[in-house]
Amino acid sequence: MKKSALINSELSYLVATLGHTDEVTVCDAGLPIPDETQRIDLALIPGVPTFIQTVKALLGEMQIEGVVMAEEFKQASPDHHDTLIALLNEEEAMCGKTINITYVPHEAFKVHTQSSKAVIRTGECTPYANVIFQSGVVF
Numbered sequence: 412m413k414k415s416a417l418i419n420s421e422l423s424y425l426v427a428t429l430g431h432t433d434e435v436t437v438c439d440a441g442l443p444i445p446d447e448t449q450r451i452d453l454a455l456i457p458g459v460p461t462f463i464q465t466v467k468a469l470l471g472e473m474q475i476e477g478v479v480m481a482e483e484f485k486q487a488s489p490d491h492h493d494t495l496i497a498l499l500n501e502e503e504a505m506c507g508k509t510i511n512i513t514y515v516p517h518e519a520f521k522v523h524t525q526s527s528k529a530v531i532r533t534g535e536c537t538p539y540a541n542v543i544f545q546s547g548v549v550f
Contacts, residue, residue: 417472421451425529426472429546435473436527436543437465439535443521449529462535463494466542469531470502476547477511481520484539491540508547 417423425435436442439462444450453460478499484492499510515523523543524530533540 415472417468419451419453419468422469422531423472425449425451426469429473429528431546431548432476433546434479434527434543435469435546436524436530436541437462437469438524438530438532438541439537439539440532441536442524442530442532442541444530444532445525448525448527451529451531454532454534457534457536459534462491462533462537462540463498465531465533465535466495466498469544470498473544474506474547474549475502475510475544476508477513477545479513479515479520479523479543479545481517481539481541482514483517484541485514487538488540491537495542506549511545 417426429435438444440454440457453465499512503510517539520541527543
């Protein structure tokens with residue numbers, strides 16, 4: 412049995428197969444997911460699991476070097492946005508590497524998800540609670 416915190420087999424496999432610059436999207440319950448992109452649907456009921464819980468689980472396993480978020484996220488859901496930024500700051504301090512943050516309009520964000528290796532759908536019902544993680548390297 413795995414010793415680390417992430418026990419979901421699909422997420423664990425996804426992280427283990429990521430290469431440098433591969434992208435993974437974590438999204439709220441309403442973001443459209445392209446048919447051609449792998450969907451890992453964690454949503455159980457509204458709010459379960461949360462966006463932040465899912466982000467924390469993924470950050471515990473995945474080295475990231477960049478994130479993409481919708482510009483609207485900051486204004487529409489400032490608490491979730493600020494919590495995500497705090498987690499990214501913690502991650503930078505822990506790994507000693509800068510994480511590049513890019514903001515794009517929400518419509519461009521939705522198009523960008525098409526290049527994600529997978530989209531992880533949460534039960535989050537907070538507007539624009541979505542992020543694209545760009546995989547980094549541990550060395």
